[in-house]
Amino acid sequence: xxxxxxxxxxxxxxxxxxxxxxxxxxxxxxxxxxxxxxxxxxxxxxxxxxxxxxxxxxxxxxxxxxxxxxxxxxxxxxxxxxxxxxxxxxxxxxxxxxxxxxxxxxxxxxxxxxxxxxxxxxxxxxxxxxxxxxxxxxxxxxxxxxxxxxxxxxxxxxxxxxxxxxxxxxxxxxxxxxxxxxxxxxxxxxxxxxxxxxxxxxxxxxxxxxxxxxxxxxxxxxxxxxxxxxxxxxxxxxxxxxxxxxxxxxxxxxxxxxxxxxxxxxxxxxx
Amino acid sequence: xxxxxxxxxxxxxxxxxxxxxxxxxxxxxxxxxxxxxxxxxxxxxxxxxxxxxxxxxxxxxxxxxxxxxxxxxxxxxxxxxxxxxxxxxxxxxxxxxxxxxxxxxxxxxxxxxxxxxxxxxxxxxxxxxxxxxxxxxxxxxxxxxxxxxxxxxxxxxxxxxxxxxxxxxxxxxxxxxxxxxxxxxxxxxxxxxxxxxxxxxxxxxxxxxxxxxxxxxxxxxxxxxxxxxxxxxxxxxxxxxxxxxxxxxxxxxxxxxxxxxxxxxxxxxxx
Numbered sequence: 001x002x003x004x005x006x007x008x009x010x011x012x013x014x015x016x017x018x019x020x021x022x023x024x025x026x027x028x029x030x031x032x033x034x035x036x037x038x039x040x041x042x043x044x045x046x047x048x049x050x051x052x053x054x055x056x057x058x059x060x061x062x063x064x065x066x067x068x069x070x071x072x073x074x075x076x077x078x079x080x081x082x083x084x085x086x087x088x089x090x091x092x093x094x095x096x097x098x099x100x101x102x103x104x105x106x107x108x109x110x111x112x113x114x115x116x117x118x119x120x121x122x123x124x125x126x127x128x129x130x131x132x133x134x135x136x137x138x139x140x141x142x143x144x145x146x147x148x149x150x151x152x153x154x155x156x157x158x159x160x161x162x163x164x165x166x167x168x169x170x171x172x173x174x175x176x177x178x179x180x181x182x183x184x185x186x187x188x189x190x191x192x193x194x195x196x197x198x199x200x201x202x203x204x205x206x207x208x209x210x211x212x213x214x215x216x217x218x219x220x221x222x223x224x225x226x227x228x229x230x231x232x233x234x235x236x237x238x239x240x241x242x243x244x245x246x247x248x249x250x251x252x253x254x255x256x257x258x259x260x261x262x263x264x265x266x267x268x269x270x271x
Numbered sequence: 272x273x274x275x276x277x278x279x280x281x282x283x284x285x286x287x288x289x290x291x292x293x294x295x296x297x298x299x300x301x302x303x304x305x306x307x308x309x310x311x312x313x314x315x316x317x318x319x320x321x322x323x324x325x326x327x328x329x330x331x332x333x334x335x336x337x338x339x340x341x342x343x344x345x346x347x348x349x350x351x352x353x354x355x356x357x358x359x360x361x362x363x364x365x366x367x368x369x370x371x372x373x374x375x376x377x378x379x380x381x382x383x384x385x386x387x388x389x390x391x392x393x394x395x396x397x398x399x400x401x402x403x404x405x406x407x408x409x410x411x412x413x414x415x416x417x418x419x420x421x422x423x424x425x426x427x428x429x430x431x432x433x434x435x436x437x438x439x440x441x442x443x444x445x446x447x448x449x450x451x452x453x454x455x456x457x458x459x460x461x462x463x464x465x466x467x468x469x470x471x472x473x474x475x476x477x478x479x480x481x482x483x484x485x486x487x488x489x490x491x492x493x494x495x496x497x498x499x500x501x502x503x504x505x506x507x508x509x510x511x512x513x514x515x516x517x518x519x520x521x522x523x524x525x526x527x528x529x530x531x532x533x534x535x536x537x538x539x540x541x542x
Contacts, residue, residue: 040311045516
């Protein structure tokens with residue numbers, strides 16, 4: 001492993017930029033190479049088979065560019081492809097966002113009643129139920145598929161009547177799976193959702209704590225790289241690759257990154 | 272051309288089933304072979320380059336199975352790939368949904384003030400503006416990108432507070448481009464949108480006539496095939512191909528087809 005190499009970060013599109021942002025804040029000396037598979041997004045409604053195939057192709061591209069570690073910054077791809085990627089790339093440490101998200105929820109929840117908003121495919125995989133059960137026995141976890149939140153986030157339609165009505169719909173379906181008032185933690189189980197956090201908080205109310213994977217994923221990356229593999233200085237570059245529509249990637253990506261992104265900062269790649 | 276061969280129908284996913292349904296009603300003796308590119312949907316936010324590449328691959332699959340004609344039952348693919356498909360398949364008559372939709376709007380509108388709801392990529396192509404200008408001089412056409420309507424249609428979330436709020440948002444942005452009360456025709460410029468027609472009608476009000484491409488596309492297909500190539504009897508089979516998630520295709524597809532569809536009626540194909 002070359003400690004000066006970049007950390008590779010991969011998502012179906014721009015949602016993973018919320019994880020990239022946390023990595024940037026936590027590890028400012030690291031070079032980051034981000035790939036958004038915008039030609040085939042979203043992953044959240046696709047089958048396990050397709051998501052796995054796409055994840056393998058994306059990892060091949062990042063690996064060819066010489067990364068020292070891979071972060072799967074997409075919940076659906078983490079649910080379906082983490083094990084396979086670890087097997088096919090035995091020399092490349094691979095981190096997903098499911099376990100870090102589960103950990104954040106377990107640390108935050110007092111009651112152990114944890115709700116998860118995620119994509120259709122992540123919910124179908126039961127990924128958070130399994131991961132939280134491994135970490136905290138007796139936890140009660142329910143998930144709701146919230147596909148339209150991806151569209152709202154992608155459109156940058158983050159507040160107002162429509163996002164709030166959509167959130168109310170999905171949250172209603174989720175909270176009714178718990179005894180009244182018992183869910184005290186809401187896990188945003190899709191990297192698109194943190195940009196909607198303010199509206200979600202408003203609907204969920206003050207008794208429900210929101211968590212996502214971004215911060216705990218950055219901590220996990222730091223832990224895995226360890227003192228010997230963390231870069232000490234001189235890095236801090238971020239490069240962006242996208243498989244389609246660099247102009248759209250830059251425009252929408254700015255919302256997730258929290259700062260403007262120009263199309264000429266994004267390189268178009270073929271898978 | 273083999274008159275007994277099927278008519279190929281191609282869409283990014285299930286939206287094109289609204290066109291398939293119209294073909295079925297208009298031409299009940301024809302065999303129909305439908306391909307939904309569910310592995311890469313939606314097309315409406317993808318670049319011209321990707322949509323063209325996907326359309327070429329899909330057409331290759333249908334052509335290999337021996338179709339006598341191709342219907343591009345997707346507005347975005349019609350906008351970006353119709354000319355290229357006609358060039359690469361000179362022996363295959365190719366019909367898109369843009370010209371038939373434009374024709375339906377021109378026939379329906381009295382004022383010539385026509386609004387179009389479509390995907391981001393169809394709007395960016397200016398496809399309906401160009402097509403209507405060719406058919407009716409002096410027409411005033413404005414389009415609004417309505418990406419969330421695709422998600423709502425895909426979820427089968429067709430009525431109630433949320434769909435109506437989303438429709439109100441997009442329709443508001445569209446009607447304000449016209450002088451008050453002048454838009455008298457609303458063209459549903461995405462094959463997903465007809466399943467939302469009732470909610471759209473409710474918001475648009477009684478002075479705005481809704482049209483879509485499905486019926487006029489079926490008429491165009493009948494015209495192009497002509498008496499010599501139309502099948503007279505003994506057909507009426509429909510076969511479905513999908514590039515991903517046959518269970519999801521069947522479940523969501525039933526909404527568009529207007530009748531239940533079973534997963535074992537759908538064949539998974541690789542592009």
